[in-house]
Amino acid sequence: MEFGICNLNSIAIRKEPNATSEMVSQILFGETFKVTDSNNQWVKVILDFYFYEGWVSKNEIILLQEDDYNEIFTKNKTVSNELVTYISDQKNSLQILTLGASLPHFKKNKFKLLEQQFDFDGNTNSNKLTKANLVNTTYMYLNTPFLWGGRTPFGIDCSGFTQMVYKINGYSLLKNASSQASQGEVLSFIEESEPGDLAFFDNEEGEIVHVGIILADNHIIHCHGKVRIDRLDQSGIYNADTKRHTHKLRVMKQIF
Numbered sequence: 001m002e003f004g005i006c007n008l009n010s011i012a013i014r015k016e017p018n019a020t021s022e023m024v025s026q027i028l029f030g031e032t033f034k035v036t037d038s039n040n041q042w043v044k045v046i047l048d049f050y051f052y053e054g055w056v057s058k059n060e061i062i063l064l065q066e067d068d069y070n071e072i073f074t075k076n077k078t079v080s081n082e083l084v085t086y087i088s089d090q091k092n093s094l095q096i097l098t099l100g101a102s103l104p105h106f107k108k109n110k111f112k113l114l115e116q117q118f119d120f121d122g123n124t125n126s127n128k129l130t131k132a133n134l135v136n137t138t139y140m141y142l143n144t145p146f147l148w149g150g151r152t153p154f155g156i157d158c159s160g161f162t163q164m165v166y167k168i169n170g171y172s173l174l175k176n177a178s179s180q181a182s183q184g185e186v187l188s189f190i191e192e193s194e195p196g197d198l199a200f201f202d203n204e205e206g207e208i209v210h211v212g213i214i215l216a217d218n219h220i221i222h223c224h225g226k227v228r229i230d231r232l233d234q235s236g237i238y239n240a241d242t243k244r245h246t247h248k249l250r251v252m253k254q255i256f
Helices: 066-074 131-141 158-168
Strands: 002-006 010-014 023-028 032-038 042-047 053-057 061-064 084-088 094-098 110-113 116-119 185-187 198-202 208-215 219-223 227-232 236-239 244-254
Touching (some): 208 227
Antiparallel strands (some): 010 023, 010 053, 084 094, 198 208
C-alpha cells in the first residue's frame, strides 16, 4: 500500500479522476492518506482524519514511504488556529496556510515535513478543548461563502464547517451531515442542548442533508449561502431576513 500527505494549503478531492469532475471534499496541508488506486495522473485516496475517499492529482501531493507515513501519522496532532498565515522554509520561501492545517512534528514554532523545516509563529492547538473554545472557533468562519466540498475560510459547506470547527478543537467528525449524525448522543429537546452541540436537518424524503452548531439563546451557526447565525426552534432554523423556516430539525447530538 502507498501513503501520502498534502503539502499545499488545500487541494480538491474529485469524484472521478478528472480535473472537471465534481469536487467532493478537500485535503488540507499536513493531512495524510492511504492510496487505494491509481492511474497515470491521479490517485484514489482515503483520508486518515475523516475516512473520506476520492481522487486527487498526483501533481498536488507527496507520496510517503511507510516509515515516514507512520512517523507523521503518530505525531500529527497540532493544527493551525490562525485564520490565515504564512509559513517559511529554510530558503525563506513563503506559503499560505489557513485555519485547521495540520503541522507535523510541531515544536517551538517550527514543524517538519520530511526534510523541509518550516517556521510557524501563529496560534496552534494540539489538545481536546472545551465547548466554549469550540464556539469561539465558529466565529472565525463567519461569512465564509458556501463552497460544495470546501473546508477552508475561503469556501466551505455545512458539514465541512462543523468538521473543521471540531478538528481545530481536537475532535474528529466524519465528512457528510448524514455521517456526522451517526456520531454522539441524542438530545431530546433544545433545552437539553448546550452551545457547541450539533443540530441536524432533513429534507422531505427524510434524508439528513444539513448540519449546524448550536449557540446560546436558541441560535445556531451554520453554512447556508454563507456561514451565518439564525434562530433555532423545535421546527428548525428560522431565517429572520426571509421571515421563514429554511431547514426542518431532525435530531440534535452531543459529541463531547
